[in-house]
Amino acid sequence: MPSWREVSLYFLMLGFINIGGPVAQITMMYSHMVEKRRWLSKERFVQIMAFCHMLPGPEALQLAIYVGYLKRKLWGGIIAGLTFILPGAVVMILLSWLYVKYGSLPPVNDFLYILKPAVLGIIGAGIIKLTRAAIRNVFLAVLLAVAFFAMRFAGVNFLLILLAAGLSNLIATEGWQRFHSVGLAMP
């Protein structure tokens, strides 16, 4: 079992270097934790990743919390998560402070003029990836479209949209299975 010192120092280090999207972060964590440090097996890592993927919130952070928990129980998880967020949060607060103070200066605006559209490009690419992962059948594609129109043109509250989408798919799959099993049971 790795020591407290090793666990907290590792996640603190990770907190500083994990720039980029979740995929890059998780790939890096895999190479560190599974290949180099051998804290857990590949199978266990993949299993945990699938679990974190399901949960709402940032996957890389959740992965860090889980591994911290595996290594050092409850407090290990808490320490791993905190050290993982802290460096980024401190940097972000500093940047926000600078932004509020100097955000209206022309050079800052020029800088953001270039950066913002690139971020839109990144978001667009993220949407493509999310769509590919989420749409596994025609019904899910329909749900996506309905959610889009409900939000864009009918202004439906989107917690309501998410809840309705989840329930519809639940009813659809369960219903489909019932239908199937009934169909098979009948001669």
Added chain:
Amino acid sequence: MAWLFLKTGLFSFGGAYASMAFLQRGAVEQHQWLTSSQLLDGVALSVATPGPFMLFTTFTGFVAGGLSGAVIATFFVFLPSFVFVLGGARYIEAVRNNQALQSFLAGVSAGVVGVIIVVSIELLPAALIDWWTVVIALVAFLAIVLIKVDIALVAVSTMGLGLLYALGRAFF
């Protein structure tokens, strides 16, 4: 304020993009703590900072309520992650094998993409103000989708470009 950020942390299926949707609706439209353009600035800064992409919630908190706003926002956005993981850690197999829960979550994941697309469309005018910005957005998009350039690389190189442009305009 705590409630908005807690909600954001609780329901951001699909990660940071979903939380962007929550903040666009809650912090921008409903409470008007900041403009969509500022929100996008925050997202831009968070891409450039280490740590989860979702740290732009910290930025939103800061713009809305200074240092204490930032601390509250960060705490409540990430709190659910700790609770879910540490609370669910022992049931990971049961959760994975629960067919009903999986179906429900699959539906939510599809719906959330629709929501994210709507919000992203609303954010377009804040950044795409002339042809140059459209070109930048397209190049970034295509670089990631077509030639699989890592997001971090796209972020860092645009930051470099932005810095050069800002310095160029300031001194020449």
